[in-house]
Amino acid sequence: MKLTQLLTTAALALGLATGAMAQDKLKVGFVYVGPVGDGGWTYEHDKGRQAIEAEFGDKVETVFVESVPEGPDAERVMTQMALDGAGLIFTTSFGYMDPTINVAAKFPDVKFEHATGYKRADNVSTYSARFYEGRAIQGHIAGNMTESNIVGYIGSYPIPEVIRGINSAFIHARKVNPDVEFKIVWAYTWFDPAKEADAAKVLIEQGADVILQHTDSTAPLAAAAEAGNIIGFGQASDMSEYADGPRVSSIIDDWAPYYIARTRAVMDGTWTSTDTWDGIGPGMVGIGEITDKVPAEVKAEALAMKDAIAAGEYHPFTGPLNKQDGSVWLAEGEVADDGTLLGMDFYVEGIEGTIPN
Amino acid sequence: MLKLEKRPQPSQTWIYLAPVVAVIATMIAGGALFAALGKDPLVAIRTIFWDPLFSEFAFFYRPQLLVKGAPLVLIAIGLSLGFRAGIWNIGAEGQYIVGALTGAGVGLAFYPLEGWFIFPLMVLGGALGGWAWAMIPAVLRVKFGTNEILVSLMLVYVAEQLLASMSLGLMKNPQGFGFPGSRNLQQYPSAHNAELIAGSGMHWGVVAALIAVVFAYVLLTRHILGFHIRLTGEAPRAARFAGVNPGRLVLICLGLAGAMAGLAGLFEVSGPAGRVSIDFNVGYGFTAIIVAFLGRLHPLGIALAGLLMALTYIGGEIAQSRLGLPAAAIQMFQGMLLFFLLAVDLMTNYRLRLTKREVA
């Protein structure tokens, strides 16, 4: 035990020493789970990193390591960044949760920001985006636009984050179109373009004319473009290269405002450990431009909903809502609490099928 | 003209010179690659090979070499026994996963009970899990003559699905807010494979890897089983005359390899990784095949190859973060290192001769 302390102190001393040497410049580290060229999740985090560089110029230095496996490798990369004098480290995958907490305990003077997790410490904040707010708008557009009344949904893994998105999209699609049905396919991967494309094709073959996706590649949009007469949405990234084809809008993970704010907080010495779950309002969730394929009045309604959500006037999970088995979840006017949303493991009434586990 | 001629004995000089030549060649070729990417090649090479060992933060990286190298060495030792006998188990990744699942399963079943006996039981569970998974291709090969390369490889994919199913279902942390993944065994003292000497990187997995190296060395040089393994690989027919039971050898070799891979998985899940999660496996089982061959299937060679491989991983990460080299360039660099090591190895067993053109 003593040796640990000794080593930790040594590490600390060295970390501080290097930190002091480079005091004029704040070093910000990023640990990515995929390659920066994935066009989705990691790509958007890297855009956030570039935004920090653009904002602060010479006052910051950013470093990143891509495709870091979750577990001991992540822990090593974070430690290495801290040793090299990083003052702020963003760890951008759920699986980095325990490694982040472990490393943060060894470097109390380095600030850590962990995306999508729930464990915090004095020098560890968590942040995530309320993507379900964007899903509500997608659902609204999807419900209006579908002619076959079948909406295909490609899920990654059956976890609360994804289930929340399905429910949110479904509720708002049903609201404008009582006949709409969701066909849900679990790809069991976050990123496998060939499989995602196959999933999209299958859904299209089974009659879906709107494809929603909760996987990270543009493959489903590419498949929709091939099939023709199908609409889809960008996921994580704007995916505007498909704007003249199937893509009618998108949910964008816009980490830049948050990253810039947190970097500034470290520079000012005002950084404290927080739990951020931001949505459209603060700009963490962006809605990509709605194209002309969408009828003007639908577009206007969608934008109105976006404004209402941004202003906090409307919550996508507002009662009356029942669970799939018909039991009451939210009474008239009641709004879902964050705890239930975070651990959501049920479908709302009207969705067919069961959640695999 | 130049002609390759087989040496009667492997060259002692080249056995030691080959790796050095290969590493230098890799540095030159890799340096050219890094220069082409606009990075200073000397700095990049120094960052990868020198900094983890001798920079100011080496006190952190040196133990990490053990942490990263141990599972590679442990698995590769097991594989090398089979490879020497011509038994091709390329499914160590699957045995690694199943070992981790069964081992962690034993631990999680006892939660939150504390007791000294829990960790040894988990070790047993991990070894048995890996062993059982490897017994599938072994038994199929012995009973039906089914090709073990394919069966063991197929079982990797099956194990990966099993892992996903466990992380999302049975082993999911009930206090994890619905997120996939098990409890963290690092926070369960009786099940935690902690560092034996803090800060040294030494956990039970490293100890097991060291024991495996010694065990394999003794087995191959001193024991009749080791003799049978070598004989079967070099002269299968002679082995049969010598009374080697090929079926038994398959069961033993695959079983040992599976048990060792399972152990590696258990030590990883209960120590450095901590939890069963969908992406728990990071390819140790496949990388270990490379390590086994780099080490020329010799126990000591494997230990060194495992450390070298670990060095390129760790140095590669440092180079990514300090110099902004893309991960892809590091991957290519590792590929090059492998190519050069394999190519230069030629000189150990062959020599170049100038000959007069023979008349056909």
Added chain:
Amino acid sequence: MDLSSINPVLLLASLMVAATPLLLAAVGELVVEKAGVLNLGVEGMMITGAICGFAIAVNTGDPLLGVLAAAGGGAVLALLFALLTQLALANQVASGLGLTLFGLGLSALIGQGYQGVRPPSFPRLNIPGLSDMPVLGRILFSHDLMVYLGLLIVTAVWFMLKYTRAGLILRAVGENHEAAHALGYKVKRIRIMAILFGGACAGMGGAYISLIRVPQWTEGMTAGIGWIALALVVFASWKPWRVLLGAYLFGGVTVIQLNLQAAGVAIPVEYLAMSPYLITILVLVIMSADKSRAPASLGRVFHASR
């Protein structure tokens, strides 16, 4: 549950598409293994082919040129393997694994700048009359050209191995390289040619994914298909027609699995995803009774002593 929403015609048609990259890569590897060489670098050659094909198709606007470039790219990477294993006599298993590592890195480097780019679309077969036929028209006569090219290559390989002198020599080299050498055949030259052919096929398989099946470029997009192709060759016990069958089985299970999910059948996805592998093992066990074995010299280093 609503199984009626599965359209069997479309299912069969998409099955053929899903199977094509596997088919191309596997039939190439089959020739390599018939020559007695085990190249585990299929994944690396596929992904290299995928980006080479993509880059050329985008820059020239001609997808067919892209396919050619993919074949070239795969073959160049295979050449590296040939140099290592045939001239430097390196271990084939390790060289192949290294090739995969190298190919994944190389493709990612070449591919920088091609993310989010859309490739020119690929010409489809459209024979007036035939392509418009109900059912059969959709299943058989309205695919992209690569599907037919894949089938053509399988047929050609089958014919070559079974009926031609070249096929006989190739098999002789794979079965007993010492004897083939004694008979005066250039073992190394034949093997190098086989390896290059395998690389070209794998490259085209990769390009099929990046140019047609998905179509786009993303790092690591082959996502393990090369490994399945490798398994497929053994599954097929080195017979071209069984490769075809196996490709449909492997490609098909994914498609069918997704179809069942979409139709609302409550299936345990992980267990279904295991099924092609379990089925393969089962088939293997059954086929072990049949005496078709691996080429006898598979994976063994050949060096002519005189």
